[in-house]
Amino acid sequence: MLKVKEATRTFNNGLAGFNNISFSIKEGETVGILGTSGCGKSTLLRVLSGLDQNYDGAIEIGGVGEQPIGMIFQEPRLMPWLTVRENILFGAKDEKEKQATIQEYLNLVGLSDFDAHYPKDLSGGMAQRTAIARALIGEPDVLLLDEPFSALDAFTKMQLQDLLLKIQKNRLTTMVIVTHDIDEALYLCDRIFILGGQPGTLQAELSIDVAKPRDRGDSFLAAKKAEILELLHIEKEVV
Amino acid sequence: MTVNIDERELFKTKGKKSVNVNFENKVRGLALGLLIPFILLVVWETAIRLNWLDAYVFPAPTTILQKIIELAQEGTLWGHVGITFFRVLIGFLAGTFAAVVLGSIVGYFKWFEQLMDPLIQAFRAIPSLAWVPLFILWMGIGESSKVMLIAVGVFFPVYLNIVSGIQGVDRKLIEVGKIYHFTPLQIVRRIILPASLPSFLVGLRSGVGLGWMFVVAAELMGASQGLGYLLVVGQNTYSPELIIASIILFALLGKATDSLLKTLEARALKWQDNLQNQL
Ligand SMILES: Nc1ncnc2c1ncn2[C@@H]1O[C@H](COP(=O)(O)OP(=O)(O)OP(=O)(O)O)[C@@H](O)[C@H]1O
Numbered sequence: 416m417l418k419v420k421e422a423t424r425t426f427n428n429g430l431a432g433f434n435n436i437s438f439s440i441k442e443g444e445t446v447g448i449l450g451t452s453g454c455g456k457s458t459l460l461r462v463l464s465g466l467d468q469n470y471d472g473a474i475e476i477g478g479v480g481e482q483p484i485g486m487i488f489q490e491p492r493l494m495p496w497l498t499v500r501e502n503i504l505f506g507a508k509d510e511k512e513k514q515a516t517i518q519e520y521l522n523l524v525g526l527s528d529f530d531a532h533y534p535k536d537l538s539g540g541m542a543q544r545t546a547i548a549r550a551l552i553g554e555p556d557v558l559l560l561d562e563p564f565s566a567l568d569a570f571t572k573m574q575l576q577d578l579l580l581k582i583q584k585n586r587l588t589t590m591v592i593v594t595h596d597i598d599e600a601l602y603l604c605d606r607i608f609i610l611g612g613q614p615g616t617l618q619a620e621l622s623i624d625v626a627k628p629r630d631r632g633d634s635f636l637a638a639k640k641a642e643i644l645e646l647l648h649i650e651k652e653v654v
Numbered sequence: 655m656t657v658n659i660d661e662r663e664l665f666k667t668k669g670k671k672s673v674n675v676n677f678e679n680k681v682r683g684l685a686l687g688l689l690i691p692f693i694l695l696v697v698w699e700t701a702i703r704l705n706w707l708d709a710y711v712f713p714a715p716t717t718i719l720q721k722i723i724e725l726a727q728e729g730t731l732w733g734h735v736g737i738t739f740f741r742v743l744i745g746f747l748a749g750t751f752a753a754v755v756l757g758s759i760v761g762y763f764k765w766f767e768q769l770m771d772p773l774i775q776a777f778r779a780i781p782s783l784a785w786v787p788l789f790i791l792w793m794g795i796g797e798s799s800k801v802m803l804i805a806v807g808v809f810f811p812v813y814l815n816i817v818s819g820i821q822g823v824d825r826k827l828i829e830v831g832k833i834y835h836f837t838p839l840q841i842v843r844r845i846i847l848p849a850s851l852p853s854f855l856v857g858l859r860s861g862v863g864l865g866w867m868f869v870v871a872a873e874l875m876g877a878s879q880g881l882g883y884l885l886v887v888g889q890n891t892y893s894p895e896l897i898i899a900s901i902i903l904f905a906l907l908g909k910a911t912d913s914l915l916k917t918l919e920a921r922a923l924k925w926q927d928n929l930q931n932q933l
C-alpha cells in the first residue's frame with residue numbers, strides 16, 4: 416500500500432529533517448511514529464502526503480480511491496471564513512452527496528450544536544475536531560495524522576481514538592499516526608516506528624500483536640511501554 | 655432540574671441587559687460626538703447674527719442650508735450631484751477592475767511581479783495630479799480625461815492591497831487545498847480570494863476616498879456641471895455660501911459611500927477574529 420525506500424529530506428545542510436528511512440506498510444495497517452521533538456516526524460508526513468516533493472528516494476502509494484490521501488495536520492488549519500459545517504465539507508468532491516452524511520460526522524466529533532459557528536468562536540479542541548471530521552468525511556485510503564489529538568482532553572481523546580478504530584475496521588483505512596502519546600500509539604497501532612536523531616533516522620520498530628479493540632490497562636501493553644521508554648531514553652543518551 | 659432552569663433564566667436576563675447596555679452606549683457615543691459640532695454651529699450662527707463676522711466672507715449655516723434648498727428646488731442640484739457621483743463611480747469601477755486584474759496576477763505569479771512591479775512602483779511615484787495636463791492633451795476636457803484621472807487615483811490603493819493580501823495568504827491553508835488535489839484555479843477561488851478579501855476591502859475603501867479627492871481635481875480643471883464646477887462658480891461669483899454648500903455635499907457623498915463600503919465590509923467579514931467582531 417505504502418512503500419518508502421531510502422527517503423531523505425533534510426534542511427540546514429543536512430542538520431534537520433530525516434535521513435535514509437525505508438519501510439513498507441500493508442493495506443489496513445496502522446503505524447505509529449514516535450520520536451523526540453524536531454526529529455523530522457512532521458516532515459516525513461509532509462513528504463508522504465505529497466506536499467513536499469523535494470525528497471530523495473522513492474515513495475509508492477497504492478491508493479486508488481477518488482481521495483487517496485487524507486491528512487490531519489498538527490494544527491486545525493480551518494478556513495476562517497467558513498462555518499464548521501462548510502469547513503467539514505471543504506474538499507468534498509460532491510457536496511450534495513456528503514450533505515447526507517455530514518450530520519453523522521458532526522455527531523461523531525460532538526459538534527452538532529456548533530455547525531453554524533465560525534472557527535473564531537471555537538475552542539482549540541473543537542477546531543481540531545472539526546479538522547478531524549474534515550479529513551474523515553473524504554474517506555481516504557491512506558490517512559496521515561500529525562499529533563491529531565494532542566490538543567484534546569483525555570476523555571474526548573479516547574472517544575476519538577475509538578472512532579479511528581471503528582473507521583479503520585469498516586473501511587480498512589491505512590493509517591500513519593505521529594504522536595507523542597505512547598499509550599495512544601499502543602492502543603491504536605499494529606506497528607510502532609521510533610525515530611530519533613538530527614536528522615531523524617529509523618531507530619527501532621516494534622510490532623504490537625494484540626487484537627483490537629485493546630484493553631488500555633493490558634499488562635502486555637504496559638511491558639511494551641516500558642520497552643519504548645527504554646528505547647527513547649537510550650536514543651536521548653546517544654544524542 | 656430546578657438548578658437547570660435557574661441557570662437558563664440567568665443567561666437570558668444577562669443577554670438582554672448586554673443588548674440594552676450596548677444600545678445605550680452607542681447612543682451616548684453618538685450624542686457625545688455631535689456635541690462639539692452643534693456648539694460650533696450655534697456659535698457660528700450667533701456670531702453672524704450679531705455682526706461679529708462678515709456674512710459676505712463667512713455665510714451663516716442657515717444661509718448655506720438655504721442655498722442647498724434653493725439649488726434643490728431649482729432642480730439643478732441633482733444634475734450636479736448626479737454627474738459627480740457618476741464620474742466617481744465609473745472611474746472607481748475602471749480603476750478597481752484594472753487593479754484586480756493586475757494585482758491578482760502580480761500577487762500570484764512571482765515572475766510576473768518581477769516583470770511588472772518595478773514599472774508599477776515607478777508610476778506610483780508620480781503624484782497622480784501631474785497627469786492632468788497630459789490627460790487633457792490626449793483626451794480633451796471631456797468626460798474621458800476626468801474618469802481616467804479618477805481611475806488612476808483609485809488604482810494604486812486597490813492594487814497595493816490586493817497584492818499584499820494575496821501574498822499574505824497563509825501557506826498552511828493553501829496546503830489544505832493541495833491535499834485535496836485542488837487545481838490552481840480552485841485554490842485561487844476557494845482559498846486565496848476569500849483569504850485576501852479583508853485586504854481587498856481595505857483597498858476599496860481607500861480607493862473610494864481617493865476617488866472623491868480626484869473628482870474635485872478633475873472638475874476644477876474644467877467642467878460645465880458637477881459639484882467641483884459649483885466650487886469654481888462660487889469662487890468666480892464671489893458666493894462663499896455656494897462653495898461651502900458644495901463642500902458639504904462632497905462630505906456627505908463621501909461619507910455615504912464610505913459607510914456603504916463599511917457595512918459591506920462588516921457583512922462580508924463577520925468571520926474575522928478581530929476587535930470589532932468581539933461580543
Ligand atoms: N521548511 C523548512 N525549512 C527549514 N527547516 C525545516 C523546515 N521544516 C522543518 N524544518 C526543520 O526540520 C526539523 C524537523 O521538523 P519537524 O516539524 O519534522 O519536527 P517534528 O518531529 O514534527 O517535531 P514536533 O514533534 O515538535 O512536531 C526541525 O528542526 C525544523 O526546524
Ligand SMILES: [Mg+2]
Nearest residue numbers: 456457489561
Ligand atoms: Mg511535528
